[in-house]
Amino acid sequence: MSEKRDYYEVLGVERNVSPDELKRAYRKKALECHPDRNPGDAQAEAKFKAAAEAYDVLADPEKRKRYDQFGHAGLGQGSFSGTRFTNIEDIFEAFGDVFGGGLFGEFFGGQRRRGGKRPGRDLRIVLELTLEEVDTGVEKQISIKRTEHCGTCKGNGAKPGTAPVVCSTCGGHGQVQRSQGFFTMASTCPRCRGAGKAIESPCADCRGTGGTQRKADLEIQVPAGVEDGMTIRVGNEGDVGEPGAPRGNLHCVIRELEHRVFQRSGADLMTEVPCSFAQLALGDTVEIPTLRGRAEMTIPAGTQSGKVFRLRGQGLPQLEGRARGDQLVRVFVETPKKLTERQQELLREFDQIDQELSGKKSFFEKLAEYFK
Numbered sequence: 001m002s003e004k005r006d007y008y009e010v011l012g013v014e015r016n017v018s019p020d021e022l023k024r025a026y027r028k029k030a031l032e033c034h035p036d037r038n039p040g041d042a043q044a045e046a047k048f049k050a051a052a053e054a055y056d057v058l059a060d061p062e063k064r065k066r067y068d069q070f071g072h073a074g075l076g077q078g079s080f081s082g083t084r085f086t087n088i089e090d091i092f093e094a095f096g097d098v099f100g101g102g103l104f105g106e107f108f109g110g111q112r113r114r115g116g117k118r119p120g121r122d123l124r125i126v127l128e129l130t131l132e133e134v135d136t137g138v139e140k141q142i143s144i145k146r147t148e149h150c151g152t153c154k155g156n157g158a159k160p161g162t163a164p165v166v167c168s169t170c171g172g173h174g175q176v177q178r179s180q181g182f183f184t185m186a187s188t189c190p191r192c193r194g195a196g197k198a199i200e201s202p203c204a205d206c207r208g209t210g211g212t213q214r215k216a217d218l219e220i221q222v223p224a225g226v227e228d229g230m231t232i233r234v235g236n237e238g239d240v241g242e243p244g245a246p247r248g249n250l251h252c253v254i255r256e257l258e259h260r261v262f263q264r265s266g267a268d269l270m271t272e273v274p275c276s277f278a279q280l281a282l283g284d285t286v287e288i289p290t291l292r293g294r295a296e297m298t299i300p301a302g303t304q305s306g307k308v309f310r311l312r313g314q315g316l317p318q319l320e321g322r323a324r325g326d327q328l329v330r331v332f333v334e335t336p337k338k339l340t341e342r343q344q345e346l347l348r349e350f351d352q353i354d355q356e357l358s359g360k361k362s363f364f365e366k367l368a369e370y371f372k
């Protein structure tokens with residue numbers, strides 16, 4: 001195996017390339033060596049994969065930063081070293097999603113056709129999950145509307161007893177040729193819109209479309225540790241295709257609902273816990289909420305407001321890997337808004353002793369000491 005090429009070089013961009021320029025450069029590269037344009041060309045395919053790998057890293061700000069600092073070594077062994085994409089379909093899946101099909105779609109007719117028949121459209125839904133569901137993983141019951149074959153015409157759009165005929169305008173090719181001077185240009189047949197077939201007596205129930213909307217109840221398996229914005233692809237649960245062609249796929253985009261107590265950062269959970277000045281000054285053991293219940297946490301004497309404690313393993317599971325994240329607990333002093341006479345008296349007395357002990361230092365002296 002030869003040495004890995006620099007990712008910026010692979011995409012032919014400068015190191016300070018902006019995300020937009022990067023996307024454009026990748027798009028250009030991908031189209032150049034797209035396997036549909038270079039059938040049977042192993043070198044083009046290798047280039048296509050290399051470009052996808054480079055883009056996968058550079059389009060992710062985290063990964064790009066690591067790559068800039070440490071090169072290929074910064075991306076870790078095994079986790080990503082060209083292994084993410086084992087075949088061309090993986091690449092379509094990864095980036096077809098990111099760009100909503102637009103990246104390749106414009107040039108290659110949206111859906112890749114299989115056997116000349118149009119597969120069903122992909123569908124996209126949003127799956128809302130609570131942090132608790134992310135924690136355990138969950139089976140979600142969902143209800144979607146999707147296109148099924150019309151029961152009356154079995155999906156071909158023709159009135160029962162009749163059948164679609166070969167389109168007379170294009171002779172069944174789906175494309176028409178037009179001559180302009182020296183050039184011959186092919187364009188989609190205006191009559192059959194590329195289908196190659198025409199329906200002379202349309203089915204009354206679907207008006208010749210061959211499809212009808214129906215509700216479907218599905219169960220989606222959501223693994224533990226998913227993150228907001230991720231997509232779960234469920235194969236063959238999209239719209240039905242032309243008779244004989246496969247269904248589209250269903251893409252479930254994860255949306256994480258806000259939690260009352262926790263904020264999330266990757267696999268870590270963050271909480272803020274208000275404490276009294278006395279608790280932080282004297283030390284205390286407090287009970288704090290965790291995603292799965294409660295935990296006891298010891299605050300040592302002399303803890304500053306804003307200090308963050310780490311509770312190991314109390315975070316979320318990681319999607320890939322066995323370790324759990326941590327829970328980060330930030331303690332802060334909650335200043336009382338109302339004080340009784342007695343409380344005020346005690347605080348004044350406390351403050352006086354405090355000042356005597358610290359020898360009446362100025363604010364700036366104290367500040368300097370604090371930051372020492």
Ligand SMILES: [Zn+2]
Nearest residue numbers: 150153203206
């Ligand atoms: Zn019909």
Ligand SMILES: [Zn+2]
Nearest residue numbers: 167170189192
């Ligand atoms: Zn036609």
